[in-house]
Amino acid sequence: MRRPALHRTRRPAASSAWAHPYPAGLFSPVFYNDGGDPPAGDPAPADPPKPAPPAQRTFTQAEVEALAAKEKAQGKRSAAKEFAEKHGFTTIEDAETFIAAARKAQDDALSEQEKQARQVAEERRTIEADKAALAAERRTVRLEQSLTRLGAIDTGDTPNLQDAMALLERELRATPDADADAITEAAERIKARRPAFFGVPTPADPAPASQLPPAPGGAPAGGAPARQTPTGKPGDRGREMARLRGHKPAA
Known part of the structure:
Protein backbone atom coordinates (compact mmCIF):
# COMPACT_ATOMS: atom_id res chain seq x y z
CA MET A 1 0.00 0.00 0.00
CA ARG A 2 1.26 3.37 -0.92
CA ARG A 3 1.99 5.78 1.84
CA PRO A 4 -0.08 8.97 1.78
CA ALA A 5 1.77 11.92 0.41
CA LEU A 6 0.60 14.10 3.32
CA HIS A 7 2.88 12.37 5.79
CA ARG A 8 6.56 12.82 5.92
CA THR A 9 8.90 9.84 5.88
CA ARG A 10 11.38 11.59 8.15
CA ARG A 11 10.46 11.75 11.79
CA PRO A 12 11.42 14.58 14.06
CA ALA A 13 14.63 14.07 15.99
CA ALA A 14 13.07 14.72 19.43
CA SER A 15 10.44 12.00 19.70
CA SER A 16 9.75 10.01 22.88
CA ALA A 17 8.28 6.55 23.23
CA TRP A 18 5.06 7.97 24.57
CA ALA A 19 4.55 9.98 21.51
CA HIS A 20 4.28 6.83 19.39
CA PRO A 21 3.49 3.85 21.66
CA TYR A 22 2.88 1.54 18.74
CA PRO A 23 5.55 0.55 16.42
CA ALA A 24 5.11 1.83 12.91
CA GLY A 25 6.67 0.05 10.07
CA LEU A 26 6.39 -0.03 6.43
CA PHE A 27 3.52 -2.49 6.57
CA SER A 28 2.05 -1.36 9.92
CA PRO A 29 -1.62 -0.51 9.97
CA VAL A 30 -0.93 2.27 12.44
CA PHE A 31 -0.09 5.72 11.16
CA TYR A 32 0.88 8.72 13.15
CA ASN A 33 0.40 12.34 12.27
CA ASP A 34 3.72 14.00 11.90
CA GLY A 35 2.36 17.46 12.22
CA GLY A 36 1.60 18.05 8.55
CA ASP A 37 3.28 20.47 6.30
CA PRO A 38 4.46 23.78 7.66
CA PRO A 39 2.07 26.63 7.11
CA ALA A 40 2.40 28.25 3.76
CA GLY A 41 3.82 31.70 3.66
CA ASP A 42 1.96 34.80 2.60
CA PRO A 43 0.89 34.66 -1.00
CA ALA A 44 2.91 36.66 -3.45
CA PRO A 45 1.35 40.03 -4.06
CA ALA A 46 -0.54 40.21 -7.34
CA ASP A 47 0.72 42.49 -10.08
CA PRO A 48 -0.77 45.96 -9.87
CA PRO A 49 -3.51 46.46 -12.41
CA LYS A 50 -2.37 48.03 -15.60
CA PRO A 51 -3.82 51.41 -16.41
CA ALA A 52 -6.61 51.18 -18.94
CA PRO A 53 -5.80 52.59 -22.36
CA PRO A 54 -7.31 55.98 -23.07
CA ALA A 55 -10.62 55.97 -24.79
CA GLN A 56 -10.37 56.03 -28.56
CA ARG A 57 -11.58 59.27 -30.13
CA THR A 58 -13.56 59.10 -33.31
CA PHE A 59 -12.67 61.70 -35.91
CA THR A 60 -14.94 62.86 -38.68
CA GLN A 61 -13.87 62.82 -42.32
CA ALA A 62 -13.46 66.58 -42.33
CA GLU A 63 -11.17 66.46 -39.26
CA VAL A 64 -9.09 63.69 -40.83
CA GLU A 65 -8.69 65.69 -44.04
CA ALA A 66 -7.79 68.82 -42.09
CA LEU A 67 -5.13 66.96 -40.10
CA ALA A 68 -3.71 65.40 -43.26
CA ALA A 69 -3.59 68.77 -44.98
CA LYS A 70 -1.89 70.34 -41.99
CA GLU A 71 0.76 67.62 -41.84
CA LYS A 72 1.27 67.85 -45.58
CA ALA A 73 1.65 71.64 -45.39
CA GLN A 74 4.14 71.31 -42.54
CA GLY A 75 6.10 68.74 -44.54
CA LYS A 76 6.15 70.99 -47.61
CA ARG A 77 7.19 73.96 -45.52
CA SER A 78 10.02 71.98 -43.96
CA ALA A 79 11.17 70.65 -47.35
CA ALA A 80 11.01 74.12 -48.91
CA LYS A 81 13.03 75.59 -46.07
CA GLU A 82 15.63 72.86 -46.39
CA PHE A 83 15.79 73.44 -50.17
CA ALA A 84 16.20 77.21 -49.73
CA GLU A 85 19.01 76.81 -47.18
CA LYS A 86 20.72 74.20 -49.34
CA HIS A 87 20.84 76.56 -52.34
CA GLY A 88 22.03 79.60 -50.43
CA PHE A 89 18.75 81.42 -49.78
CA THR A 90 18.02 82.97 -46.42
CA THR A 91 14.26 82.46 -46.49
CA ILE A 92 11.74 80.60 -48.56
CA GLU A 93 10.39 83.90 -49.92
CA ASP A 94 13.82 84.74 -51.39
CA ALA A 95 13.88 81.39 -53.17
CA GLU A 96 10.35 81.92 -54.50
CA THR A 97 11.26 85.38 -55.82
CA PHE A 98 14.35 84.06 -57.58
CA ILE A 99 12.45 81.15 -59.14
CA ALA A 100 9.63 83.43 -60.32
CA ALA A 101 12.12 85.80 -62.00
CA ALA A 102 13.92 82.92 -63.71
CA ARG A 103 10.64 81.45 -64.91
CA LYS A 104 9.51 84.81 -66.33
CA ALA A 105 12.77 85.20 -68.22
CA GLN A 106 12.36 81.70 -69.63
CA ASP A 107 8.79 82.43 -70.70
CA ASP A 108 9.89 85.65 -72.41
CA ALA A 109 12.62 83.81 -74.28
CA LEU A 110 10.17 81.08 -75.28
CA SER A 111 7.67 83.68 -76.49
CA GLU A 112 10.33 85.26 -78.68
CA GLN A 113 11.20 81.84 -80.11
CA GLU A 114 7.55 81.18 -80.80
CA LYS A 115 7.25 84.51 -82.61
CA GLN A 116 10.24 83.69 -84.77
CA ALA A 117 8.92 80.21 -85.48
CA ARG A 118 5.52 81.64 -86.42
CA GLN A 119 7.13 84.18 -88.73
CA VAL A 120 9.21 81.49 -90.42
CA ALA A 121 6.12 79.32 -90.91
CA GLU A 122 4.21 82.27 -92.40
CA GLU A 123 7.03 83.02 -94.81
CA ARG A 124 7.16 79.36 -95.82
CA ARG A 125 3.42 79.35 -96.53
CA THR A 126 3.76 82.52 -98.59
CA ILE A 127 6.56 80.99 -100.63
CA GLU A 128 4.53 77.83 -101.22
CA ALA A 129 1.52 79.88 -102.31
CA ASP A 130 3.69 81.91 -104.70
CA LYS A 131 5.11 78.71 -106.16
CA ALA A 132 1.62 77.28 -106.65
CA ALA A 133 0.41 80.48 -108.31
CA GLY A 199 -11.14 79.25 -137.45
CA VAL A 200 -12.11 76.23 -139.55
CA PRO A 201 -14.99 77.26 -141.88
CA THR A 202 -18.19 75.29 -141.57
CA PRO A 203 -20.98 74.96 -144.19
CA ALA A 204 -23.13 78.10 -143.99
CA ASP A 205 -26.82 77.77 -143.43
CA PRO A 206 -29.04 78.74 -146.48
CA ALA A 207 -30.40 82.30 -146.33
CA PRO A 208 -34.12 82.51 -145.58
CA ALA A 209 -36.40 83.55 -148.46
CA SER A 210 -37.54 87.16 -148.37
CA GLN A 211 -41.21 87.74 -147.63
CA LEU A 212 -41.30 91.27 -149.16
CA PRO A 213 -43.12 91.77 -152.45
CA PRO A 214 -41.04 92.61 -155.50
CA ALA A 215 -40.42 96.29 -156.14
CA PRO A 216 -41.86 98.02 -159.20
CA GLY A 217 -39.75 97.78 -162.31
CA GLY A 218 -38.48 94.30 -161.52
CA ALA A 219 -36.11 95.42 -158.72
CA PRO A 220 -35.26 92.84 -156.10
CA ALA A 221 -37.46 92.72 -153.04
CA GLY A 222 -36.49 95.28 -150.48
CA GLY A 223 -34.24 97.20 -152.96
CA ALA A 224 -34.59 100.58 -154.63
CA PRO A 225 -36.79 100.65 -157.76
CA ALA A 226 -35.06 100.83 -161.14
CA ARG A 227 -34.79 104.27 -162.71
CA GLN A 228 -37.07 104.69 -165.75
CA THR A 229 -35.87 106.37 -168.94
CA PRO A 230 -37.80 109.66 -169.49
CA THR A 231 -39.80 110.01 -172.72
CA GLY A 232 -40.81 113.30 -174.54
CA LYS A 233 -39.43 116.75 -174.12
CA PRO A 234 -38.42 118.32 -170.91
CA GLY A 235 -41.35 120.17 -169.32
CA ASP A 236 -44.06 118.17 -170.96
CA ARG A 237 -45.13 116.59 -167.70
CA GLY A 238 -45.35 119.98 -165.97
CA ARG A 239 -47.39 121.50 -168.76
CA GLU A 240 -49.74 118.55 -168.73
CA MET A 241 -50.32 118.91 -165.02
CA ALA A 242 -51.05 122.66 -165.41
CA ARG A 243 -53.51 121.98 -168.21
CA LEU A 244 -55.32 119.48 -166.05
CA ARG A 245 -55.66 122.04 -163.28
CA GLY A 246 -57.27 124.60 -165.65
CA HIS A 247 -54.29 126.77 -166.35
CA LYS A 248 -53.84 127.96 -169.88
CA PRO A 249 -50.44 127.10 -171.21
CA ALA A 250 -48.28 129.94 -172.33
CA ALA A 251 -48.01 130.60 -176.11
Whole structure:
Protein backbone atom coordinates (compact mmCIF):
# COMPACT_ATOMS: atom_id res chain seq x y z
CA MET A 1 0.00 0.00 0.00
CA ARG A 2 1.26 3.37 -0.92
CA ARG A 3 1.99 5.78 1.84
CA PRO A 4 -0.08 8.97 1.78
CA ALA A 5 1.77 11.92 0.41
CA LEU A 6 0.60 14.10 3.32
CA HIS A 7 2.88 12.37 5.79
CA ARG A 8 6.56 12.82 5.92
CA THR A 9 8.90 9.84 5.88
CA ARG A 10 11.38 11.59 8.15
CA ARG A 11 10.46 11.75 11.79
CA PRO A 12 11.42 14.58 14.06
CA ALA A 13 14.63 14.07 15.99
CA ALA A 14 13.07 14.72 19.43
CA SER A 15 10.44 12.00 19.70
CA SER A 16 9.75 10.01 22.88
CA ALA A 17 8.28 6.55 23.23
CA TRP A 18 5.06 7.97 24.57
CA ALA A 19 4.55 9.98 21.51
CA HIS A 20 4.28 6.83 19.39
CA PRO A 21 3.49 3.85 21.66
CA TYR A 22 2.88 1.54 18.74
CA PRO A 23 5.55 0.55 16.42
CA ALA A 24 5.11 1.83 12.91
CA GLY A 25 6.67 0.05 10.07
CA LEU A 26 6.39 -0.03 6.43
CA PHE A 27 3.52 -2.49 6.57
CA SER A 28 2.05 -1.36 9.92
CA PRO A 29 -1.62 -0.51 9.97
CA VAL A 30 -0.93 2.27 12.44
CA PHE A 31 -0.09 5.72 11.16
CA TYR A 32 0.88 8.72 13.15
CA ASN A 33 0.40 12.34 12.27
CA ASP A 34 3.72 14.00 11.90
CA GLY A 35 2.36 17.46 12.22
CA GLY A 36 1.60 18.05 8.55
CA ASP A 37 3.28 20.47 6.30
CA PRO A 38 4.46 23.78 7.66
CA PRO A 39 2.07 26.63 7.11
CA ALA A 40 2.40 28.25 3.76
CA GLY A 41 3.82 31.70 3.66
CA ASP A 42 1.96 34.80 2.60
CA PRO A 43 0.89 34.66 -1.00
CA ALA A 44 2.91 36.66 -3.45
CA PRO A 45 1.35 40.03 -4.06
CA ALA A 46 -0.54 40.21 -7.34
CA ASP A 47 0.72 42.49 -10.08
CA PRO A 48 -0.77 45.96 -9.87
CA PRO A 49 -3.51 46.46 -12.41
CA LYS A 50 -2.37 48.03 -15.60
CA PRO A 51 -3.82 51.41 -16.41
CA ALA A 52 -6.61 51.18 -18.94
CA PRO A 53 -5.80 52.59 -22.36
CA PRO A 54 -7.31 55.98 -23.07
CA ALA A 55 -10.62 55.97 -24.79
CA GLN A 56 -10.37 56.03 -28.56
CA ARG A 57 -11.58 59.27 -30.13
CA THR A 58 -13.56 59.10 -33.31
CA PHE A 59 -12.67 61.70 -35.91
CA THR A 60 -14.94 62.86 -38.68
CA GLN A 61 -13.87 62.82 -42.32
CA ALA A 62 -13.46 66.58 -42.33
CA GLU A 63 -11.17 66.46 -39.26
CA VAL A 64 -9.09 63.69 -40.83
CA GLU A 65 -8.69 65.69 -44.04
CA ALA A 66 -7.79 68.82 -42.09
CA LEU A 67 -5.13 66.96 -40.10
CA ALA A 68 -3.71 65.40 -43.26
CA ALA A 69 -3.59 68.77 -44.98
CA LYS A 70 -1.89 70.34 -41.99
CA GLU A 71 0.76 67.62 -41.84
CA LYS A 72 1.27 67.85 -45.58
CA ALA A 73 1.65 71.64 -45.39
CA GLN A 74 4.14 71.31 -42.54
CA GLY A 75 6.10 68.74 -44.54
CA LYS A 76 6.15 70.99 -47.61
CA ARG A 77 7.19 73.96 -45.52
CA SER A 78 10.02 71.98 -43.96
CA ALA A 79 11.17 70.65 -47.35
CA ALA A 80 11.01 74.12 -48.91
CA LYS A 81 13.03 75.59 -46.07
CA GLU A 82 15.63 72.86 -46.39
CA PHE A 83 15.79 73.44 -50.17
CA ALA A 84 16.20 77.21 -49.73
CA GLU A 85 19.01 76.81 -47.18
CA LYS A 86 20.72 74.20 -49.34
CA HIS A 87 20.84 76.56 -52.34
CA GLY A 88 22.03 79.60 -50.43
CA PHE A 89 18.75 81.42 -49.78
CA THR A 90 18.02 82.97 -46.42
CA THR A 91 14.26 82.46 -46.49
CA ILE A 92 11.74 80.60 -48.56
CA GLU A 93 10.39 83.90 -49.92
CA ASP A 94 13.82 84.74 -51.39
CA ALA A 95 13.88 81.39 -53.17
CA GLU A 96 10.35 81.92 -54.50
CA THR A 97 11.26 85.38 -55.82
CA PHE A 98 14.35 84.06 -57.58
CA ILE A 99 12.45 81.15 -59.14
CA ALA A 100 9.63 83.43 -60.32
CA ALA A 101 12.12 85.80 -62.00
CA ALA A 102 13.92 82.92 -63.71
CA ARG A 103 10.64 81.45 -64.91
CA LYS A 104 9.51 84.81 -66.33
CA ALA A 105 12.77 85.20 -68.22
CA GLN A 106 12.36 81.70 -69.63
CA ASP A 107 8.79 82.43 -70.70
CA ASP A 108 9.89 85.65 -72.41
CA ALA A 109 12.62 83.81 -74.28
CA LEU A 110 10.17 81.08 -75.28
CA SER A 111 7.67 83.68 -76.49
CA GLU A 112 10.33 85.26 -78.68
CA GLN A 113 11.20 81.84 -80.11
CA GLU A 114 7.55 81.18 -80.80
CA LYS A 115 7.25 84.51 -82.61
CA GLN A 116 10.24 83.69 -84.77
CA ALA A 117 8.92 80.21 -85.48
CA ARG A 118 5.52 81.64 -86.42
CA GLN A 119 7.13 84.18 -88.73
CA VAL A 120 9.21 81.49 -90.42
CA ALA A 121 6.12 79.32 -90.91
CA GLU A 122 4.21 82.27 -92.40
CA GLU A 123 7.03 83.02 -94.81
CA ARG A 124 7.16 79.36 -95.82
CA ARG A 125 3.42 79.35 -96.53
CA THR A 126 3.76 82.52 -98.59
CA ILE A 127 6.56 80.99 -100.63
CA GLU A 128 4.53 77.83 -101.22
CA ALA A 129 1.52 79.88 -102.31
CA ASP A 130 3.69 81.91 -104.70
CA LYS A 131 5.11 78.71 -106.16
CA ALA A 132 1.62 77.28 -106.65
CA ALA A 133 0.41 80.48 -108.31
CA LEU A 134 3.46 80.56 -110.60
CA ALA A 135 2.94 76.91 -111.55
CA ALA A 136 -0.73 77.58 -112.35
CA GLU A 137 0.22 80.62 -114.46
CA ARG A 138 2.79 78.63 -116.40
CA ARG A 139 0.26 75.87 -117.02
CA THR A 140 -2.26 78.40 -118.32
CA VAL A 141 0.35 79.80 -120.69
CA ARG A 142 1.13 76.30 -122.01
CA LEU A 143 -2.55 75.61 -122.60
CA GLU A 144 -3.07 78.88 -124.43
CA GLN A 145 -0.03 78.29 -126.59
CA SER A 146 -1.20 74.81 -127.54
CA LEU A 147 -4.58 76.22 -128.60
CA THR A 148 -3.29 79.27 -130.44
CA ARG A 149 -0.92 77.05 -132.46
CA LEU A 150 -4.00 75.24 -133.71
CA GLY A 151 -5.78 78.51 -134.58
CA ALA A 152 -7.93 79.33 -131.56
CA ILE A 153 -7.99 83.14 -131.37
CA ASP A 154 -10.53 85.53 -129.91
CA THR A 155 -12.00 87.67 -132.69
CA GLY A 156 -14.35 90.52 -131.89
CA ASP A 157 -17.29 89.27 -129.89
CA THR A 158 -16.39 85.61 -130.48
CA PRO A 159 -14.32 84.26 -127.51
CA ASN A 160 -12.96 81.26 -129.38
CA LEU A 161 -9.80 81.00 -127.26
CA GLN A 162 -11.68 81.33 -123.97
CA ASP A 163 -14.19 78.66 -124.93
CA ALA A 164 -11.42 76.35 -126.12
CA MET A 165 -9.52 76.96 -122.84
CA ALA A 166 -12.57 75.95 -120.80
CA LEU A 167 -12.85 72.70 -122.77
CA LEU A 168 -9.13 72.02 -122.46
CA GLU A 169 -9.19 72.61 -118.69
CA ARG A 170 -12.04 70.14 -118.39
CA GLU A 171 -10.18 67.67 -120.59
CA LEU A 172 -7.07 67.80 -118.36
CA ARG A 173 -8.89 67.91 -115.01
CA ALA A 174 -7.70 64.43 -114.05
CA THR A 175 -4.05 65.17 -115.03
CA PRO A 176 -3.11 68.60 -113.61
CA ASP A 177 0.61 67.84 -114.15
CA ALA A 178 0.23 66.83 -117.80
CA ASP A 179 3.29 67.36 -119.96
CA ALA A 180 3.47 69.22 -123.28
CA ASP A 181 2.64 66.15 -125.39
CA ALA A 182 -0.48 65.35 -123.38
CA ILE A 183 -1.63 68.98 -123.64
CA THR A 184 -1.12 69.00 -127.42
CA GLU A 185 -3.09 65.77 -127.84
CA ALA A 186 -5.96 67.12 -125.74
CA ALA A 187 -6.02 70.36 -127.78
CA GLU A 188 -6.18 68.39 -131.03
CA ARG A 189 -9.13 66.36 -129.72
CA ILE A 190 -10.95 69.60 -128.90
CA LYS A 191 -10.22 70.96 -132.37
CA ALA A 192 -11.69 67.82 -133.92
CA ARG A 193 -14.88 68.26 -131.86
CA ARG A 194 -15.18 72.06 -132.14
CA PRO A 195 -13.44 73.21 -135.33
CA ALA A 196 -15.25 76.55 -135.24
CA PHE A 197 -13.15 77.60 -132.24
CA PHE A 198 -10.03 77.25 -134.39
CA GLY A 199 -11.14 79.25 -137.45
CA VAL A 200 -12.11 76.23 -139.55
CA PRO A 201 -14.99 77.26 -141.88
CA THR A 202 -18.19 75.29 -141.57
CA PRO A 203 -20.98 74.96 -144.19
CA ALA A 204 -23.13 78.10 -143.99
CA ASP A 205 -26.82 77.77 -143.43
CA PRO A 206 -29.04 78.74 -146.48
CA ALA A 207 -30.40 82.30 -146.33
CA PRO A 208 -34.12 82.51 -145.58
CA ALA A 209 -36.40 83.55 -148.46
CA SER A 210 -37.54 87.16 -148.37
CA GLN A 211 -41.21 87.74 -147.63
CA LEU A 212 -41.30 91.27 -149.16
CA PRO A 213 -43.12 91.77 -152.45
CA PRO A 214 -41.04 92.61 -155.50
CA ALA A 215 -40.42 96.29 -156.14
CA PRO A 216 -41.86 98.02 -159.20
CA GLY A 217 -39.75 97.78 -162.31
CA GLY A 218 -38.48 94.30 -161.52
CA ALA A 219 -36.11 95.42 -158.72
CA PRO A 220 -35.26 92.84 -156.10
CA ALA A 221 -37.46 92.72 -153.04
CA GLY A 222 -36.49 95.28 -150.48
CA GLY A 223 -34.24 97.20 -152.96
CA ALA A 224 -34.59 100.58 -154.63
CA PRO A 225 -36.79 100.65 -157.76
CA ALA A 226 -35.06 100.83 -161.14
CA ARG A 227 -34.79 104.27 -162.71
CA GLN A 228 -37.07 104.69 -165.75
CA THR A 229 -35.87 106.37 -168.94
CA PRO A 230 -37.80 109.66 -169.49
CA THR A 231 -39.80 110.01 -172.72
CA GLY A 232 -40.81 113.30 -174.54
CA LYS A 233 -39.43 116.75 -174.12
CA PRO A 234 -38.42 118.32 -170.91
CA GLY A 235 -41.35 120.17 -169.32
CA ASP A 236 -44.06 118.17 -170.96
CA ARG A 237 -45.13 116.59 -167.70
CA GLY A 238 -45.35 119.98 -165.97
CA ARG A 239 -47.39 121.50 -168.76
CA GLU A 240 -49.74 118.55 -168.73
CA MET A 241 -50.32 118.91 -165.02
CA ALA A 242 -51.05 122.66 -165.41
CA ARG A 243 -53.51 121.98 -168.21
CA LEU A 244 -55.32 119.48 -166.05
CA ARG A 245 -55.66 122.04 -163.28
CA GLY A 246 -57.27 124.60 -165.65
CA HIS A 247 -54.29 126.77 -166.35
CA LYS A 248 -53.84 127.96 -169.88
CA PRO A 249 -50.44 127.10 -171.21
CA ALA A 250 -48.28 129.94 -172.33
CA ALA A 251 -48.01 130.60 -176.11
